[in-house]
Amino acid sequence: MRSLSLQGRRDRRVRVIQLRRAGQSYDQIAAQTSMSRTGVFDICKRHTALGAAALHDAPGGRKAGEGRTLTRRQEGLLKGLIVAHTPDELTLPEALWTRRAVGQLVEQRLGIRLPVRTLDAYLARWGFKPRRWLSRKGKAVSAVLDRWLIEGYPGFAAQSKAQGGEISWGDQQEVAGEHAQALAAETPLETQVPGRRGGQQRLSMISSVTNTGHRRWNTFVGTLDAPILIDFLRRLIKGARKKVFLIMDDMHVRDEDPVEQWLAEHEDDIQAFDVPGEGPERAP
Secondary structure, three states: OHHHHHHHHHHHHHHHHHHHHOOOOHHHHHHHHOOOHHHHHHHHHHHHHHHHHHHOOOOOOOOOOOOOOOOHHHHHHHHHHHHHOOHHHHOOOOOOEOHHHHHHHHHHHHOOOOOHHHHHHHHHHHOOOOOOHHHHHHHHOOHHHHHHHHHOHHHHHHHHHHOOOEEEEEEEEEOOOOOHHHHHHHOOHHHOOOOOOOOOOOEEEEEEEEOOOOEEEEEEEOOOOHHHHHHHHHHHHHOOOOOEEEEEOOOHHHHOHHHHHHHHHOOOOEEEEEOOOOOOOOOO
């Protein structure tokens, strides 16, 4: 059936060209072939440009990897740099990775300027697209957390607004993009930023997403610990224009003494809150 359909389309194109050569107008041809005038015009235009090749259907679909602006080798280079470095280590102006910083990296290393939608597609493919952790929980939100969102969050938001701050949602998640674990295993320890460590060789991401959707993140290999979290928080306030009010998804490392001490020393720049989880409720 498909071959007949293809043949039928070809026959109709041939008929269009024959009628056009006979001196008929686009409207006359459209009436005789049950096509639109635009369809007739497009066939004639393609035939003028391509000749007999315009009468055949182009091969359908793209092969895997076709249509990408970057080659796989270029993608591997960029992913490796993002995993092994922070933007400032690569002479980029930001302290944490953002969509803008990745775009600057692409232009710096490859001389290619990617449109925003294309860049978003690459970040999603690589696993570097953090979301508000609440959106990932969906219907799995616990009763305690659900009550906090109704009763506790409005007061928290009012406090942030009164102090001219900005709410961010902090999270850690495993990077699940293409070749994520291979990147983790191949990342040299000497190229990792302070606080990163090997061990489980699991590539993870610690991130912050504002209510307006501004994403900032960093990657690490292994298990989240106090040095990694402090390094992230330090970079987070460095790139912030307002006081940061960070809602954290029950990160237990947040309660460790070094983290508590660091937050106390920087309370003018950041306040971090643990939201209640399944266990005993902790008021923000």
